[in-house]
Amino acid sequence: MKSAARLDNTPIDVPRGLANVVVTETRLGDVRGQEGFYHYRQYSAVDLARSRSVEDVWRLLLDGELPTTEQRVSFAAEIAAGSRLSPVVRDALPLIATTAAGADSLAGLRITLALEGARAGLRPLMDLTRQQRRGDLIALAALAPTIVAAQYRLQQGQAPVEPRPELGYVANYLYMLSGQVVSADVVDALSAYLVAAIDHGFSASTFTSRVIASTGADAASCLVGALGALSGPLHGGAPSRALDTLDEIGSTDNIDAFITSRLQAGERIMGFGHPVYRTEDPRSTLLKQVAQRFGGARVDFAVAVEERIPALLEKFKPGRQLHTNLEWYAAVVMELCGLDRALFTPTFAVARLLGWSANVLEQADDSKIIRPSARYVGPPAPQPIPSETDARSAA
């Protein structure tokens, strides 16, 4: 990044959508699309997903190091302190859950985090020390599993379940959803997904969180804005669409007809393709293994569809490649873990909020606001304003 100040205001042209434009330097990680590899602070993300807890990886991203045993205990205490809603917001949850019942699946989480941030009277990040910022971000992100689980239960007509943070981040989330302590196998499977989903390069939502952070705004403003970007259909993050694809295909003998018609129409197949990876998506490779450890008809069917794609591509789009992305096996794994489709995107958000918290914390160290330009391409200005006898009289 150029650090020299520019003395003029000459517009700088870049590709549409800021593709490949370097907005910031980061120490949080990197996605190497050509290699099919991504990492969090120098450690392979999928290896972390196989071997470390969500808490360990969250702390790695926030603080730069995997925790020692003592650090793990103290970080768990910080998370636990943040996992309970304030009484006033808890009382408002039924109203929010009812009001948001017909909205997108992240709406209730956005509203509740904004309300909890306001209740806490969060101060602008730029007026805080790093330690205070970190505390605000942990407290908000750690509320997400509690909020998602409570709203889901309320929308099902069930009472929310109080958190038991001593179970661990993932086991507590599953406990708050079901009211039961689930098996270690299921916790491990969902952990693998959540760790793999925490961060993944400079997505539009991550970028949003950092643009808002660059204004010095409070932690809730950054995270709520990012949740808004994540809700966009172009963002990705709706693994339920992959199950919809599996349902549409229906059975093994319909795979060829379905895929062929999509390929010939040039239509996207949900669960396939990624703008960055030119190889297998390493997250998909990981979650396929996780799913296959459970096995079952759904897993076999998902694998059958995936494995049939190369032959069909060769026939109808020779030379092209099309790999499963995060959503394909993420959906299968979440279903195996007992999650309803309505919970898939909120669960992705539960993971991604941890990544945003680290991104916001890093951005807050930079005092420069992110403020690009637009090029005016309309009619020449200034033009005289048409007179209007009934327009408002001169101010």
Place this chain on the structure above:
Amino acid sequence: MKSAARLDNTPIDVPRGLANVVVTETRLGDVRGQEGFYHYRQYSAVDLARSRSVEDVWRLLLDGELPTTEQRVSFAAEIAAGSRLSPVVRDALPLIATTAAGADSLAGLRITLALEGARAGLRPLMDLTRQQRRGDLIALAALAPTIVAAQYRLQQGQAPVEPRPELGYVANYLYMLSGQVVSADVVDALSAYLVAAIDHGFSASTFTSRVIASTGADAASCLVGALGALSGPLHGGAPSRALDTLDEIGSTDNIDAFITSRLQAGERIMGFGHPVYRTEDPRSTLLKQVAQRFGGARVDFAVAVEERIPALLEKFKPGRQLHTNLEWYAAVVMELCGLDRALFTPTFAVARLLGWSANVLEQADDSKIIRPSARYVGPPAPQPIPSETDARSAA
């Protein structure tokens, strides 16, 4: 903007904070910082502020033309239809106002707009026609005066006042705040401020609204995210700070000592300086005239401070220039209009939401997601993950 697809992923370096980087083309307007001029769709913004209503200018930005008489009537009806809260959200206002009482002044507006968007079950912009998007954006932005006024009254222990949209956008806002129909002079003064504040180049909040829109998310996600960015202290948009400066100076015989100490310490003087204008800020010129038409001790004092600056600069920072920005006389004008300081930033947001609505509508025509990059600068990857006997067992 380059339209040719890039075949490689070579990182593109740009100045910090994306300064002068052209993110998009726009037909909405332009700020010519060197000339001290800005326009909305080819018409001088300050001339519009002197001669046209908020509604006329909002419609100009949304639809590209100042309205005819009939168009004005039908646009007023669209605004009126959007100015009433749904019963469920109105019932929630006391809770939100109480919960947000200790938060930043935009928190209640963010929460309520998010709640109203969820209640309406807004669909993603990318799944809507232009006309539907426009309708969603108008309905949300038109709620802002109602929300701001109701929450202000609730926080003062007063009952909200039902809107009377037939009064016009600005008169209705002032009516909902005070419960009284105010004089045309006051309406014109606040109109001039609001029109001048609707849009002003690619601010960080405007950019935020467009990044979120680029994901295809719903209208509420875009506007709520932008409100978050606007709340950041580095953004600008807190005219109350200008009154704080006037209060700190206190009296005419303290101007020299106060300004001198700030200049010598290299500290910012709130209400002065703008990153874009190298001349007088045209918004300041306009609002100074508006204020001077009212006159009074506060106006004279604000002018006295402004007029003393050049001589002090010449003495202590020769060669430098320092002009009042939007906040300086905006604060004076809002005070003359009877607004409490707590309402200054929310009132700015009421105006800016109209500009964001036009920006989001324009961005939604572009199917390209805004997704830049970051450069990893941490330790080399991949490193082996340290073994931890008590880490989670392999997934």
